[in-house]
Amino acid sequence: MASLSLKGIQKIYPNGYHAVTDFNLEVEDKEFIIFVGPSGCGKSTTLRMIAGLEDISEGEFLIDGVKMNDVEPKDRDIAMVFQNYALYPHMTVYENMAFALTLRKVPKDEIDRKVREAAKILDLEKLLDRKPKALSGGQRQRVAMGRAIVRSPKVFLMDEPLSNLDAKLRVQMRTEISKLHETLGTTIIYVTHDQTEAMTLGTRIVVMKDGIVQQINTPEHLYNKPCNLFVAGFIGSPQMNFIDAVVGRDGDNVTLTVGENVLTVPEDEKQILLDGDYVGKTVVLGIRPENISDKEDFLANNQDHIIKSKIKVREMLGAEIFLYFDVNGVQMTARVEPDSPLMTGDEATFALDMRKIHLFDKETEKNLLYGE
């Protein structure tokens, strides 16, 4: 097992395009790091630089303190699970899993033991004689994992390994990967664009956009204290609601005016707005759907935080209901209890949980409350 260090990593293509800019990360032993971001944000490129499949344009990459920039992929002691699994189609499952060990001239009986051990962990014992074409997507995915496991590498790299699976199997395999991390105690770097995978699997998440790291922290921290508008919008499903609000004063209070709705800002947030000289300016108010409530008692206790609108769409999901409505021309979503009486077309009154709001600078898009 190993610790990794990425210092000022850059990827600049010959045409001058900066795919990754100043990437810094320290990965501790046994960590499960997730690189997440939209397509083209540089997460796979960074993973490929770690694997040695792409040259590092600038910066240093170290494994256990040893510089790896110019070390061949085969000598980095890493294993990688590819998005399309990259199983050798002319080899059986057994041969696929044994290939790396055969190349390293490991004795045959040891190869056999390791392959069968991995096959047992991944429930592949009955499939060892089959070729990849005779396997389902989930089975292929497990073989790809098995191929990585048998080598007992220092680091596992996974490049969107679940994206080719259907939704149900993806959830199942997600659990399997999580269990595997527990069992093997390996350092894993995992790339995905699915924020649910990122939240459920990672010990820490690296959120990227346009080749630049936006924030690195635990899933809980990213969810509760996103550093900017992008992270706030990317993490969480349904995504955080954003609406422009004008900061004003009402006696001692600081208010946020959203269309015809006036919301009183709590004391802590009030001071930040005053210190930042935001009175009279427009900020972006962010609030997660579960922090908007239609419950009677909550409404009664939060009379200063009321917004009113007409329900446009109601989505019943069983354990919860999503209500979609417009405020000042911007669509918002509320996640409410399944016993909510509100229906499509109803005039609704909601109260915002102002302790959970986020305020973003309109220009810099930084979170005024939790900016890092």
Next chain:
Amino acid sequence: MERNTMSYKTKQFLMFAGPAVVLFCMVIVIPFIYGLYLTFTSWDGVSVDKPFVGIANYVSAFKDAYFWGSMGRTIIYSAFAVIFVNAVAFALAYLVTSGIKGQNFFRAGFFIPNLIGGIVLGYVWKFVFNRAFVAIGEAIVGGTVPSLLSSTGGAMFCLILVSVWQYAGYMMLIYVAGFMGVSDSLKEAAMIDGCTSAQAMKNVTIPLMRTSFVTCIFLSITRCFVVYDVNLSLTNGEPFNSSVLAAMHVYNKAFIYKDYGTGQAEALILFLVCAIIGIAQVYIGKKGEVEA
């Protein structure tokens, strides 16, 4: 309209496949059957009479030492040509898929010899062997230098060399398709698994290019077995009939020596050899097919 009736299906078949079937019958099936019939006659290739002689032509074909001699030369020529054509084609394909500058230009350049007709190619190379190489040889060595085409071994060597030059570009395209068909992620997986470039080639790329190898090898074998144009224009079977290949022998037998029946019987034997090679190609190709 009722779509399940026999008349509807017949009309549909004739509309789509009819023209191709008629043409195929006219230029392949009927001439083949007629040719088969002629092997049982003693036709001289000119006269109206075609006397029936039974299997006499086959008996004389099997007794024709010159035919089997030409067949032996064809096998030797094919063995060398096939090995070198495929080795050169594979190397060229590797080169033009390795990301070198101007690789599309090189692909087109290497393919061009295949576009030149065999007769033209033969005469061009005949000039090169008889004049250009001789002049260069004389300039270097001094004195008189004989043409490679003037010795028995040299003529066969020239035939093989020109065939490699002619066919390698064409086979290269099939190997290029093979190289491009191997996913980059497989090569990357091999590198991460611990392969050197040579090991990745041996263990991953080449096994996955099996279809390209089978196609190229069998295509070059069948082409070599029926080569005539280059044989005619480059050596014309000389010196001392030492470079007469099977197809040339068959042609000479039928049209030069006016023994059409025996020539046709020998052509049929040559056809059977090619057919067996073709069937073997399909069988071997299907047997080892690798699906991703």
